[in-house]
Amino acid sequence: MPEFARFQDEPLQMRSGTVGKTGFLRLGLEHRCGQTILAKLERRSPYMVQRALHCDEAMPGLAYVFLITTTGCVLQGDRLALDITLGPHAQAHLTSQSATKIHAMDANYAAQSQSITLADHAYLEFLPDPVIPHRHSRFLSDTQITIAPSATLLLSEIVQPGRKHHHPDERFGATVLSISNSAVRPDGRVLFAEKLVIEPQRYAxxxxxxxxxxxxFANVILCAPKDKAERIHERAGAEVKLTEGLAFGACRLPNDAGLIFKVLGRETAQVKAKVREFWGIVRKEVVGHPLPPPYLWR
Known part of the structure; x- marks a missing residue:
């Protein structure tokens, strides 16, 4: 990535990508006997998953999987990889145990690659907690999606400006954030590609x-069959509420891939609430069930 060309120096503590700086997680979820189970699990620290839970009364076959990182933060030189595969008719909800904190860096950068594959009629909600880039952090995220025409993927990324209540310079204090998403059909046909490069010190x-x-900022991607995506688009709407500090809207992705829903807010709680509202519309339209009540600590 050209935006990281000037960050090739190695950390003094430990070289990038060495043992202790690389982590991976491979999850394979399959539909069996009316439930989705975690059929495959391979991992290397700091990633960890304990088990799939079935805790949604409206969708007892839906597997809830919590992605855990044992380090609690992302450091310079880290290289992380996540591979998620859902078999035919599998249904899962993936989230993280907490926000992803990108620590300050004086050498190199951190990177994560995510591969998501959905087979026929699979349904995945991937809604991790926000990314919090600390001052002087450098972070590369690349997500590659392979999805069958009948499958549905709801993927959310929420990016905070930093620890804005910690220090004035933390607000938009990151050096560079590069976030890219792309999707193809199983036969290789390209659906769309999007890339966001955020460099607060170079651009206001x-x-x-x-x-x-x-x-x-929230960037929510919905890959879904065209008829379902159209119904969701009609309900999602678009509005700018400057007095409330909130703006949101949905638009269609190319090649009948689905929708992209973006939210801007002054506080994280506002943005998460609007993403949850969109999530509720998606679940109702795609699988016909409402969301469970939010947890008290959410």
Whole structure:
């Protein structure tokens, strides 16, 4: 990636990508006897998954999987890989145990690659907690999706401006964030590709067309069959509420791939609430069930 060309120096503590700096997690979920089970699990620290839970009364066959990182943060030189595969008719909800914190860096950068594959009629909600880039952090995220025409993927990324209540320089203090997403059909046909490069020290974040007066950004991708995506689009709407510090809207992805839903807010709670509202619409339209009540600590 050209935006990381100037960050090839190695950390003094430990070289990038060496043992202790690489982690991977491979999850294979399959539909068996009316439930989705965790049929395959391979991992290397700091990634960890304990088991699939079936805790949704409306969808008892839905597997809930919590992604755990034993280090609690992402450091310079880290190289992380996540591989998720859902078999035919499998249904799963994946989330993280907490926010992803990208620590300050004085050498190299951190990177994660994510591969998501959904077979016929599979259904995946991948809704991790927000990314919090600390001051002087450098983070590369690349997500590659392979999805069957009858499958549905709801993928959410929420990016905070940093630890804005910790220090004034933390707000948009990251050096570079590069976030890319792409999707193809199983036969290799390209559906779409999107890339966001955020460099607050090079380009003003407070200008119109970027973040303006907002602090938190959510990028939600919905890959779904065209008829379902159209019904969701009609219900999602679009609005700018400057007095409330919130703006949101949905638009269609190319090649009948689905929708992309974006949210801007001044506080994380506002953005998460709007993403949850969109998630509720998706679940109702795709599988015909409502969301469970939110947990008290959410």
């Amino acid at each position: 974040m407070r200008q119109t067309g970027v973040m303006d007066s907002f602090d938190v």
